[in-house]
Amino acid sequence: MSAPEVELSGVRRSFGATQALRGVSLAVRRGEVYGLVGPDGAGKTTAIRMLAGLLRPDEGHARVLGEDPSHPSSPVREQLGLVPQRNSLYGDLSVDENLRFFARLFGLSRADFATRRERLLSITRLERFTERRADALSGGMYKKLALACALLHRPRVLLLDEPTNGVDPVSRRELWELLYGLVHEGMTLVVSTPYMDEAARCHRVGLLYAGEVIAEGAPRELARAHGVAPGNFEAVFLELIRGRAA
Numbered sequence: 001m002s003a004p005e006v007e008l009s010g011v012r013r014s015f016g017a018t019q020a021l022r023g024v025s026l027a028v029r030r031g032e033v034y035g036l037v038g039p040d041g042a043g044k045t046t047a048i049r050m051l052a053g054l055l056r057p058d059e060g061h062a063r064v065l066g067e068d069p070s071h072p073s074s075p076v077r078e079q080l081g082l083v084p085q086r087n088s089l090y091g092d093l094s095v096d097e098n099l100r101f102f103a104r105l106f107g108l109s110r111a112d113f114a115t116r117r118e119r120l121l122s123i124t125r126l127e128r129f130t131e132r133r134a135d136a137l138s139g140g141m142y143k144k145l146a147l148a149c150a151l152l153h154r155p156r157v158l159l160l161d162e163p164t165n166g167v168d169p170v171s172r173r174e175l176w177e178l179l180y181g182l183v184h185e186g187m188t189l190v191v192s193t194p195y196m197d198e199a200a201r202c203h204r205v206g207l208l209y210a211g212e213v214i215a216e217g218a219p220r221e222l223a224r225a226h227g228v229a230p231g232n233f234e235a236v237f238l239e240l241i242r243g244r245a246a
C-alpha cells in the first residue's frame with residue numbers, strides 16, 4: 001500500500017490547563033475523504049491547524065506528504081489547501097477581489113490566475129456574484145468562495161474545517177458534490193464536522209471526543225459494529241460516550 005499522505009502520530013497539544021489533543025493518531029491515503037467527526041470542543045480545529053502547519057504538537061508529529069508542515073521552508077506548504085472554520089475571507093472585498101488577493105499570496109501568474117478564476121467560479125457557480133462583497137454572500141456562497149480561494153494553487157491535500165456549518169441543505173449537498181469532484185481528480189481531503197449525518201459522506205471517519213479518537217473506520221462498518229442503522233452516527237457516538245463514562 002502507498003504511504004499515507006496525511007498523518008498525525010501520537011499528537012498531544014495543550015492550551016494552558018486544557019488538553020485539546022490527547023494522543024491522536026490517524027493516517028489518510030491519497031484520494032480518501034477522511035472525516036474528523038466530533039462535538040464542539042472535541043479538538044477538530046486543533047487537529048486541522050496542526051496538519052496545516054499552523055500549530056506544533058507538544059508531543060508526537062504531523063506529516064503531510066511525508067514532511068513536517070510546520071517547517072517554514074517546507075515545500076509541502078504549496079501542496080496544502082486550507083478552508084478555515086470561519087472568517088477566512090476579507091469581508092469588505094468582493095468575490096473577485098478575494099480571489100485576486102489569494103492568487104497574489106500564492107504567487108500565481110496572471111495567465112494562470114485567469115484560467116483558475118474561470119474554472120473555480122464555474123464549479124462554485126459564483127460567476128454571477130463576482131462583484132458582491134464577501135460579507136454580503138449567503139453562508140453557502142461564502143463557504144464556496146473560501147473553498148475557491150483555497151484551491152487557487154491546485155493543492156494536492158485539502159483541509160476543511162466545518163465547511164458546511166451554517167449552510168442550508170441544498171448548498172450543503174452542492175458543496176459535497178464539489179468535494180467529490182476534487183477527490184475524483186486525485187485530491188486527498190480531511191474534513192471536520194460536528195454533524196453526525198455528514199460522517200456517512202466520508203470514506204473513513206475518526207470520531208473525536210475530548211481530544212481522543214474513540215473510534216475509527218468506514219461509516220457503514222462503524223454503524224454495523226454498534227448495531228445501528230447505517231448513517232446513524234448519533235447512536236454510535238452516544239453509545240461510545242456512555243461506554244467511557246461507565
Ligand SMILES: Nc1ncnc2c1ncn2[C@@H]1O[C@H](COP(=O)(O)OP(=O)(O)OP(=O)(O)O)[C@@H](O)[C@H]1O
Binds near residue numbers: 019039040041045
Ligand atoms: N488557542 C487556544 N487557547 C486556549 N484554548 C484553546 C485554544 N484553541 C483551542 N482551545 C481549547 O481546546 C479545546 C479544543 O478546541 P478546538 O477548537 O480544537 O475544538 P473543535 O472540535 O474545533 O470545536 P468547535 O466545534 O467548537 O469548533 C477546547 O476546549 C478549546 O477551548
Ligand SMILES: [Mg+2]
Binds near residue numbers: 044045046085161
Ligand atoms: Mg473548531
